[in-house]
Every structure is written in structure tokens, then in C-alpha cells.
Amino acid sequence: MELPDLEHVRERLGHRYEVERFFQRGGMGSVFLGRHRTLGSAVAIKVLHALIGEEGADLVRFQREATLAANLSHPNIVPVFEFELASDLAYLVMPFVEGQTLAAHLRERGRLDYHEVRELLAQVAAALGFAHQRGIVHRDVKPSNILLESATGRWLVTDFGIAQAARPGDTKITRAGEVVGTPAYMAPEQATGMVNVDARADLYALAAVAYEALAGEPIEILQDADEAARALGSARPDVPHRVVKALTTPLALDRERRPASVARWLDMLAAAEGRRAGRWWWAAGAATALLAIGGWWLARTPELVAASRTVAILPLAVQGDVRDLELSHALTRAFEDQLRWLPEYRIVSSSQLQRVLSERFSVGTPFDSLARFVGRAFGASEVLSAVVEFLPQDRVRIRVDVRAGAAGQTVRSADATGSLDSLSALVSGLVLESFAMNVARELTGWSAALPYGLNAFREYVAAEAAFRSGAYEQAADRYGRVLALDSTFAMAEFKRMLCEVLRLRPTQATTSVRTALESVRRFRDRLDPTTRALLEGYELLVTEGDLHGAQEAFQRIVERHPNAVDAWFVLGYLRFAFAPLLGQSRTAARYAFERAHALDPNFAAPIVQLARIAVIQENEGLARRYMAAYRQIDSVSVWAELTGMVDSLLYVGGRAPLAVLASFEQRPSAALETIAMAAGELSVRPTARGIAHDAIAALWNRAATREDRAIAFRLRMASMLGTGREATADSLLRAARRIGAPQEEVDQWLLLTAVTGTASLGDLAARQEAARRLLADTGDDPTTAWLAARWFRGRDRSAVAGAVRRLDALRRNGAHAPLARSLRLDLDALDRLAAGDTAGALERWRVATARYSIKDVLFGPVGSLWPLRLAVAQVAARRGDVDGVVAETNSFQLMAGFNDQVAWPDALALRAEALAALGERNASRATYAALLAVLDGANGARAALRDSVAAILTVGEEGRR
Numbered sequence: 001m002e003l004p005d006l007e008h009v010r011e012r013l014g015h016r017y018e019v020e021r022f023f024q025r026g027g028m029g030s031v032f033l034g035r036h037r038t039l040g041s042a043v044a045i046k047v048l049h050a051l052i053g054e055e056g057a058d059l060v061r062f063q064r065e066a067t068l069a070a071n072l073s074h075p076n077i078v079p080v081f082e083f084e085l086a087s088d089l090a091y092l093v094m095p096f097v098e099g100q101t102l103a104a105h106l107r108e109r110g111r112l113d114y115h116e117v118r119e120l121l122a123q124v125a126a127a128l129g130f131a132h133q134r135g136i137v138h139r140d141v142k143p144s145n146i147l148l149e150s151a152t153g154r155w156l157v158t159d160f161g162i163a164q165a166a167r168p169g170d171t172k173i174t175r176a177g178e179v180v181g182t183p184a185y186m187a188p189e190q191a192t193g194m195v196n197v198d199a200r201a202d203l204y205a206l207a208a209v210a211y212e213a214l215a216g217e218p219i220e221i222l223q224d225a226d227e228a229a230r231a232l233g234s235a236r237p238d239v240p241h242r243v244v245k246a247l248t249t250p251l252a253l254d255r256e257r258r259p260a261s262v263a264r265w266l267d268m269l270a271a272a273e274g275r276r277a278g279r280w281w282w283a284a285g286a287a288t289a290l291l292a293i294g295g296w297w298l299a300r301t302p303e304l305v306a307a308s309r310t311v312a313i314l315p316l317a318v319q320g321d322v323r324d325l326e327l328s329h330a331l332t333r334a335f336e337d338q339l340r341w342l343p344e345y346r347i348v349s350s351s352q353l354q355r356v357l358s359e360r361f362s363v364g365t366p367f368d369s370l371a372r373f374v375g376r377a378f379g380a381s382e383v384l385s386a387v388v389e390f391l392p393q394d395r396v397r398i399r400v401d402v403r404a405g406a407a408g409q410t411v412r413s414a415d416a417t418g419s420l421d422s423l424s425a426l427v428s429g430l431v432l433e434s435f436a437m438n439v440a441r442e443l444t445g446w447s448a449a450l451p452y453g454l455n456a457f458r459e460y461v462a463a464e465a466a467f468r469s470g471a472y473e474q475a476a477d478r479y480g481r482v483l484a485l486d487s488t489f490a491m492a493e494f495k496r497m498l499c500e501v502l503r504l505r506p507t508q509a510t511t512s513v514r515t516a517l518e519s520v521r522r523f524r525d526r527l528d529p530t531t532r533a534l535l536e537g538y539e540l541l542v543t544e545g546d547l548h549g550a551q552e553a554f555q556r557i558v559e560r561h562p563n564a565v566d567a568w569f570v571l572g573y574l575r576f577a578f579a580p581l582l583g584q585s586r587t588a589a590r591y592a593f594e595r596a597h598a599l600d601p602n603f604a605a606p607i608v609q610l611a612r613i614a615v616i617q618e619n620e621g622l623a624r625r626y627m628a629a630y631r632q633i634d635s636v637s638v639w640a641e642l643t644g645m646v647d648s649l650l651y652v653g654g655r656a657p658l659a660v661l662a663s664f665e666q667r668p669s670a671a672l673e674t675i676a677m678a679a680g681e682l683s684v685r686p687t688a689r690g691i692a693h694d695a696i697a698a699l700w701n702r703a704a705t706r707e708d709r710a711i712a713f714r715l716r717m718a719s720m721l722g723t724g725r726e727a728t729a730d731s732l733l734r735a736a737r738r739i740g741a742p743q744e745e746v747d748q749w750l751l752l753t754a755v756t757g758t759a760s761l762g763d764l765a766a767r768q769e770a771a772r773r774l775l776a777d778t779g780d781d782p783t784t785a786w787l788a789a790r791w792f793r794g795r796d797r798s799a800v801a802g803a804v805r806r807l808d809a810l811r812r813n814g815a816h817a818p819l820a821r822s823l824r825l826d827l828d829a830l831d832r833l834a835a836g837d838t839a840g841a842l843e844r845w846r847v848a849t850a851r852y853s854i855k856d857v858l859f860g861p862v863g864s865l866w867p868l869r870l871a872v873a874q875v876a877a878r879r880g881d882v883d884g885v886v887a888e889t890n891s892f893q894l895m896a897g898f899n900d901q902v903a904w905p906d907a908l909a910l911r912a913e914a915l916a917a918l919g920e921r922n923a924s925r926a927t928y929a930a931l932l933a934v935l936d937g938a939n940g941a942r943a944a945l946r947d948s949v950a951a952i953l954t955v956g957e958e959g960r961r
Helices: 006-013 056-070 102-109 114-133 199-215 225-235 241-251 262-272 280-287 326-339 350-360 367-378 420-444 454-468 472-485 490-503 506-521 529-542 547-560 565-577 586-599 604-616 620-633 638-652 656-662 669-680 686-702 706-722 726-734 743-756 764-776 782-792 797-813 817-834 838-848 866-878 882-893 898-917 921-934 941-960
Strands: 017-025 029-036 042-048 082-085 090-095 099-101 146-149 155-157 310-313 317-320 346-348 382-391 395-404 410-419
Touching: 006 017, 006 029, 006 042, 017 042, 099 102, 102 146, 102 199, 114 155, 114 199, 114 262, 114 586, 199 225, 199 241, 199 262, 225 241, 241 262, 262 921, 310 326, 310 350, 310 367, 326 350, 326 382, 326 420, 350 367, 367 382, 367 395, 395 420, 410 420, 454 472, 454 490, 472 490, 529 547, 529 565, 547 565, 565 586, 565 604, 586 604, 604 620, 604 638, 620 638, 638 656, 638 669, 669 686, 669 706, 669 898, 686 706, 706 726, 706 743, 706 898, 726 743, 743 764, 743 782, 743 866, 743 898, 764 782, 764 797, 782 797, 782 817, 797 817, 817 838, 817 866, 838 866, 866 882, 866 898, 882 898, 898 921, 898 941, 921 941
Parallel strands: 310 346, 310 382, 317 382
Antiparallel strands: 017 029, 029 042, 042 090, 082 090, 099 146, 146 155, 382 395, 395 410
């Protein structure tokens, strides 16, 4: 059947979309452009060519494209909003991407420079890696399915119509021997119709795309990697040979010779480019300073006014029975006085204009003509005109128009009526409505809430400026002054709280975040709608622990308000800080940070995050530029100090790194703790890990309070166990009382290692006593109740019941309710596992690890739920489910929480074995090598594991020779 014409599509979809025009025709469907009738957003409507039932495979592929894309929420994947099947029409709706395909881009521009191809690969690989982690293989990666968005420069992957999803219930659309895809980009196994095509087919296709983008022509079909390298080297002699070699490695005809994943391929490219591996604490502190989860997102309003703004006040027009002409003069002065409260506005007063205007214009000249003249003659960007009407019973009405100086037309209006004795309040309200609110709306993306009164407004802007420059103490004081002038202004309460949060050390975020939320909830009804939506997203994060839900909430806000700088920032920070738990790369946050930075270049927070991402990507030039830009704005905060330290340690060279190390004892605790977080990152070099351990030692040496000793003790224990120094950890634990470690911290480590099987610390008697003390604990931390319940399983039924009752109470209304819920589900899972219901146990663990107690993730003993994730991997290993082992151990490769490292020896060993069983030899060796690197100084029981891993690597190397 022919494609329905435009009018038919309009008739069927007109209730939801305004279908504007036909756009283009594709192989399976044709695309129409339109707009959502309610939201006004531009959409692309793809309509299937054939009637339902005429082409079964096409319909399945069409529906597959909708289903898969709708469930892949990634900044480099074009989503699908809606899919509909009707008797004579099948269509799906996507956002309209203004731009062009890579195919069109190459036709217009010719081949690309290497740095452009590298950026393309980074973004498309991030999208494919995200899909691959969810068992989805695209199978049709090609230039025409990669889009370049004009406004952002973002590369997007589209068309999942022939994707293969390895998940229960997925409908197969190909049979053995049936070929789908585009020949020029198909891997050999796909071209021959193999059924078990995996992610390496997409890797092949993406490498073929990169080849074409560089060479200017497609790769020859069935050309092996070595031949491709020679051909590309000839076509692009400007690209180093080692880079060309790495770039073409995925083009191996034998898929076993290709890198195991797109991430591994990008690592190979980075190594070939000679980038420094200096990722440590900036990649490591991924969730560092958890204080910034909500921390920055309402923590700024862009600068509310610009120095170039000039407002001129025309002489007022007076109507009604004017008994006292001084009143009109008083009103003129009132407007002048109130407008001067607007920061950095230049005021041209009515008296300055009066003489010039009376000489040039007659009485009754229209305001728009006067405004145009004043705009030109006095350089006024805005001209205020007002009509004052005196009413009976000593009342007055004031109507205000704000006109564009150059054009003279009205851009804003306001009016107010009140008694003569309320003139000051009337004028103040009019100036707020006609100036301050508009400016705030322009630069934040919505009608932001403002304090009552221009004096309070001025203090608020001063507080914002201090906050943006990192002067948190000064900002907190200024927000306090705002509240003194307007005690009902919720935003100042919220932002003053954020100042306190941002001044705290990363390990102390738990209490501050909880306090933050409680302090602002009281003012919920006084927040503007969009700010309230941000607060609701924050509550999803903190109260419910729903990372994915919060990400979707913030995404919806930036879609509605694309100029909302603070919402862009919090979306980026969420994606950066919790990338491992969201199942995505940290670099996926870059676009959101870039949007925030582009909207407000003087907002410091996105700049430091972009610097961190540049460090992770080992882009020295970009990292140093961002760090220098940050220090121009903020020279006083902990982040400013950290940027200087990182610059010296990574890039300056000479004696600079030694000088930084020597200064550790004098550095702020917050800076040292952030550096110490690097010890929890798997990918750091040994030298970087040593620096992190130096920071931990400095924190221990200076620990003066009980809280300081608890923090330093936890840092030391986790880093020792993560690097296999079990004997050293045992000695530290036995000496804990003598060195001043808090008893509850010692008790938790005694039981935590025992119940997870990660180490054997202390003796049985010490563990029994620790369990009794934790059982008797009445605090609000669910970890103690969970540890007691885990320990007493099979030992003391009544003790388990008591611990469970406490967990149940905490999961209903405790400060750490999401953690309590997850730990309670862990106990259910263990019960099911003991009863032989493995499937039921895995389901309980799946539900448990879908939510997180955000306050506890970074530094809580089990806040990242690493014991649960490890348990699932161990169960998968016992069942022989090697794919499950690989999937469940993936999150241990990036730091979700500092204490994840305790599981490294077990999790990485399981992962390496599973990869070997899957035949992914290179990936297995890489995992063993990473494990051996962290176990270099292992002692006690872990020394045997280190020696075993070393032997495996040695045998493998001999086999390769």
C-alpha cells in the first residue's frame, strides 16, 4: 500500500499533534514533521509504509524500534515518545533533531579531522555501550543512523529497528542464515546470518564508520584489520600509525580478535594516543562531596542583571483630581529610589530628561516616540513610563509600561492600586514585577521566586554572587540578611543551607543532606512551580533513593525549560556522581555541564565538573583550561584548592608534586578527604594510589576528635582490605582501642568482613561481643541492625527477630529509610536462597539494588549496597551463569562508594574467570592485571590470591609466545 498522504496522517493524529509537512521517506517508513499540541515541542512522526498485517517482519521491526528506543534513556540516543498501532496506520513519535546525518555531513564536508572523529566515537560509543550493558545490539550502525544535532554538536544514534535484545520475552526477527543490516558496515558473522551476533558486531560497524569518516570512502568489504590499517594509513598519513592500528583493530574478521567492548576499544585508542593515565581522585571522588547532589542545583541563579542595562524614567503622566502636585514628584523620586536597588543598573532620572524632552517634544507626544528618542540619546536599554491616577478616598492607581529603548514598543506592563499611605510598597512591588522578575525569568528559564522588597532583592543578588564565586561563608551571611528582611522567602533558606552543605567535608555529607531536605520542606508551598519540581526530584533522590526516577524528573525540567542552568547542572551532577549505579559512563554527564556552562560562563560549578571529566578523558589541555577558568572565578573554596593541587600533581612536573605532598599536613580536611577518595578507584596508577594513601595517613595523624578518628579509621580499613593487606588490617583492628578508634566502627568492621566473607578479622569471641553491642544499638543507622541480623542467622533466632524488628521500624520512617528497605530485602533474599528458591532470592536482590540511600552511598559502610551486588555475582558464579557474573561485577569497575573496594579481590576474580569462560581472553587478562595491580602489597590470606593471579598471567603470556 502507498504511504497515507499528509491529510490522512493529519486526520488520524490531529488530536495530539499538529502535523505540518512531509519530511523524508526511508526504507521502512516515512517521516512527517509536527508539533505536540499541548507542549508545543517539535516532533518527527515516522509512519510505517505497509498496512498492519501486510508486512509482518516490518511491523515487528517498527515496534521493536519504538520499544527499545523508549527504554534507552541516554543523551546520545534519540528516544521514542509514543508508539501506536491502528487498523490502517502504525506510527512512532520522536523528538525532531535539527541537524543532519553523518552521511549527509560527509557528503557536504568530505572527510573529517581525527579529533572530530574521536569526539564522534566517544559519543556514539557511549550510546552503544549503554545499550550493550542492557543486552541490546543495534546491528545497523552506519552513517545514516548517526545524527549531528546542529545546536549542540551532539552525535545521536537512531533507528533500533533491527536491534537484537537478549532478554526474556524478546521476539526474534531473524532466523539462522537470514541477513539483516547494511552490507558495507556489517561484521562477517552478521553478514553470514549467524544468530548469536553480539556487541562486537556493533564495534565492527562503528570502526567501519570511523574509517569512512577519516578516509573519505567506505572500507572494502571483508578487508581484515591489518589491510584496513594499511589502507587508512595511506589515506591519512597525518594520523600516527599506532593510532591507525588501534582504530582499525575492531575490523578483524575473527570477532575473537576484536576488543571485548566499545569501552575497551576507546581505552586502546587513548593508550595509542599517549594520553596520561592520571584519572585518580577526580574520577575517584565520583560521588565525592555528596553534598553536591542537590547541592548546586538550586545553588545559583545566573547574574540577575548586566552592567550594560540602563533604565530611563520618563516624566509621569498624572490623571484625576490632583490636590497636591508634590505627590507626583514624590512618586517620581520613589521610582528612582527603588530602581537604584537593582544591582548594576544605571538610572537616568526623570529630572535629567525633563529639560531635553520639553525642548524637543510637545505635550501629549506618545510614550513610544519619547522612548525611542531616549534610547538613542541616553543609551537607555529600557524606558519606564507610568500613568498615575488619583482616585477618591485617598487611593491611587499606578500603571507602568517598560519599553525597549531602541524600538519604543512595550515589552512589560504592570499596575497596582492602593492607598496613598502605601505608595512606597506599591512602587516597590511594581519595580519587582516589571524588572527583577523578568530578568530572573530570562536567565533561569522560568519565573523564579524572588524575595519581597527591593532591599531584600539586592541582598539576594549579592548572596548569589558570593555563592557563585565559592565564598560560601559570605553567601550564607547574605542569605541570612535576606531572611531577616523577608522571613518567608524559601529560596534563601534553601540556599543558605546549601552553603553549609558545600562547606562540609565529603565524608560528612549524610547529616547535612538530611538537614537540608528538612529545612526546605517547610517552605515547599512558597517555591515557584519549577523550583518545586526540582525539590521533588531531590526528594526522589534522598527520600526514595530513586536514581533513575530523579534523573527522569530533572530531564523533564530541562526539556520544558532549556535555559534552566541550575537544572542542567544537577542533571549533569547526578549522571556524573552515580554513573556506576545508573549503568552509564561518567562522561555522559558532559553535555549537561556544557549546557550549564554555555548558558552562564561565570557559574563556577559546571566548570570544575568539566575539568574533572577532561582529567578522566586524559585531555590535559582541556583540563588545564577548565581549571584555570575555575580559579579565575573561585579562588577560595576547597574546589579551588583542589584544582591547584591536581594541576601541580598531574601536569606541572618538576618538584611541584613533591611540594604538594609535603603540604598535606597543612591542607584542609575536605581537600585531603577528596584526594583520599582516589583509593577507592580501581583504575588509578600505583603512584596515584600511594598519594591517596598518603592523604589518609595525614588525616589519621591529625585526627583530634572522635568523629575524625572514625573517618580516618574507615578510610584506612577499606583501603587496606581493597589492596589485599588483610594481615595489616587485622593488626590495625586488634590495636584499635589503643589507637583511639571508636568502638562501633571497630564492631562494624569485625562483622562486615565476617558476614560478607571478604576477610577474617579478629577472633570469634571478639566478633560475638561486637554482634551483641550492635544488636543493642538504638541509633538510626540500619547498618548495625543488618549486621547483627546477618551474624546471628543460624545462631540465635530471637536475636535475628529483634534486629529485623528494628530494621522494619527504620525502613518506615528512619533517616536512612531506603537503606533500611534494601537491607531488609537482603535478609529476605538470604531466607529464600536457604530455602532453595534461587530465583526468588535474585528477585529480592534486584528490587533491593534498584534504590539507594543517597546520603550513604559515598562513605557509608554498605551504602552502595556492595555486599548485595557481590552476593548476586557469587550466586551467578555458583549457577554457572557467566554472563550474569560479568553483568553483576561491572559496577565494581567504577567507584560507586569508597567501601566498594573491600569486594575487589572477590568480585574481580569472579569477573576474570567468567570472561575467560566466555572466551574473552583479552578482557579476562585485563581484569586479572587490574586485580594484580591492587594486590601488589597483599599479605595474609590475600597474598595467595595475588600469587595465583600472577601465575595465571604468566602462563597466559607464555601461551601467547
